[in-house]
Amino acid sequence: MSYTLIIAEKPSAAERIAKALDENGKPEVYEENGVRYYKATRDKTKLVIVPAIGHLFSVSQKGGGWTYPVFNVEWVATYRVNKRASNTKHFIDLISKLAKDADSFISATDFDIEGSQIAYNILKYACGTESLSKAKRMKFSALTKDELVNAYYSLSQTLDWGLIEAGRARHEIDWIYGINLSRALMTSLKNVAGKYHTLSTGRVQGPTLSFIARREREIKSFVPKPYWTISAQAEINGGLYVLQYEKGKILTKSEAEKVVEECSGQVGIITDVSSSERTLSPPPPFDISSLQSEAYSLFGYTPSRTMAIAERLYLAALISYPRTGSQKFPPSIDLLSILRQLREHERYTRIVECILSRGKLSPTEGKKEDPAHPPIHPTGTLPEEKLSPEEEKLFDLIVRRFLAVFGPPSIRESIKVTIAVSSHIFHLRGMKTKVAGWQEAYEPYVRTEEIEIPPVREGEQVKIVNVNLEEKYTAPPPRYNPNSLLKLMEANQIGTKATRADIIETLYERRYITGRQIEITDLGLSVINVLSAYCPRVLSVDLTRELEEAMNQIESQKKTRQEVIVDAIEKLTPILEDFKRKEKEIGEALREALFKIQQKQFSLGKCPLCGGELKIIRSRKSRKRFVGCLNYWSGTCNFSAPLPQAGILEPTGKTCPNCGFPTLLVRRPRRRPQELCVNWQKCQGAK
């Protein structure tokens, strides 16, 4: 019995595709080694729908040896190179088995570089090379029944080779850069220090970390400048209002004090009342970066978390495909039908009715385009099961943004009252929304301020109750957070919309960066210092961008995969040769940096009993760690205290407010970091 084998990207996508394509909506369900697959019938054609679980095949080194440079790569089953992916074997085995009786194939993975790449590898390595010529492509942007059935009836007769070749090139180039540069770092250290230490860098990772290092230098070498601001409290119509001095910043203390002196206790006269209106157009629909940005500022979700939640909403057929760069709705999207379905949701009924009552639908558009997918929008399907609180929040945000794009402009009025006090000018400012427009739909997420001011007229006198002088200092540039870093990567065109969030996560995993307000660690800074001193080209944004552009040209079939890979290797080779020549110096520099980091990790600060140095020490006998004073060896201090044996200990550089002993941070998996006084046995504050 022959059939068409349909390959889906994820188990839940396979289930949705099977239910949508089966004429009765009830495909037969089978299971083998924990992997479910489905049999469906449509137009008398038998369909077997089988899932993948992301990438089932990965790039690996062809041939053995732990050396560099290494440019020979091959694709192998992921479970062979990644122990944590052992479950992928069951998927490959099942697909291989089902492929034997299939007479045609359909790639029904997500329509993007990664999705096309996943299906291509499965067809080539699990189903056999001959399957590639028998394979068609099903393209969809949402997992709704209508969209899937339409996609099935309008299959592309061949695979999407542009995307596949671009995907293969990206994986192979990233692997070649990552493995060679990381091995170069580790080899130089090993040759000098005699032992391995895991270090890594990569094509996008290096430049991204170098952005953070540059910012850290600006912050750590920052010298503030003083300035003064003046405000006054005035009594107007029986109420107290705050006036701002016309000069936002005053640069000398003497000038600021003079103003205060001349205005205190005076009566002001209103010399002008003016108002102006500003029209705020509705925001454009969400692409992935604007969704990640909005979710970060509203809910504090990191870009990778937003991506994961959006992915779940997509797999539940609630929203369209989230990895999109588009801010324009193509005419093929039935906006009216989506709005009508959303009207059924009590929460959105009133807003939708308001939109429909205005007649013609003309959604706002942004500048970005993505021919593969429309902007992120609700499919109209309402949740079948209760969503988790984070899914609920993101879903509501996406729905409201979708509704907001149909709204009329919002109009804000700002009022400025000018008050002369002595020979100085102060202002009272008010702000109000005159027409809510699209903000009504987006209301919970609108961040505008309403500032009420009393009715006033020119010539009116106001009593100045007091004048306040505030000394302030300029602040260093803010630390990047995962959201602003992602935006910076996007602005510099490094990485892709699908990979940027993962690159940032990798930097956390490597312990190169820490905290939500991203701080580079000593380890991260050491790696950047060494790379910028000895092979700065690795950190170059230009090199990364050039490669990105070349890979985009494969997608548009202006360049071939081979050309781009050869070019990438030609660019990397002199870097690695240079690295090899300087291996000894690089190794020395890394060893010195790592030694200092280790010293810093173990050094806790001054012993309040004798002024000696407190250190984390590991007992040779019991192998347990404890804190001890180094003056123990000279016999002048015998302070010691036990320490937790589990978790990572980090000196905080602070002292306990109760006993003056240093404190450290205990980090354990799945627990909040705990600050501990090293004198915890005797410290009153610890009890």
Next chain:
Amino acid sequence: MSGKCPICGERTSRNGSYCENHQLAYENLKKQYQYWKDALQISWQEYLQKIMENKNTGQWAKEVAKDLIEKQKN
């Protein structure tokens, strides 16, 4: 021949007596003094003290300010 930074022990930069990071902070300290002098009419010593106590001052700049104060004491 290069020496060692009196603050962190790293190699000194080519054009100064501190390592690259502390030298950068030192240059910033020198650059901003005139601004503080105009604003507050203070001496270099008073400036360094204020910089050391300011919460917006970067760690390296604080360390350099502390080093300069100590050098002047000795």
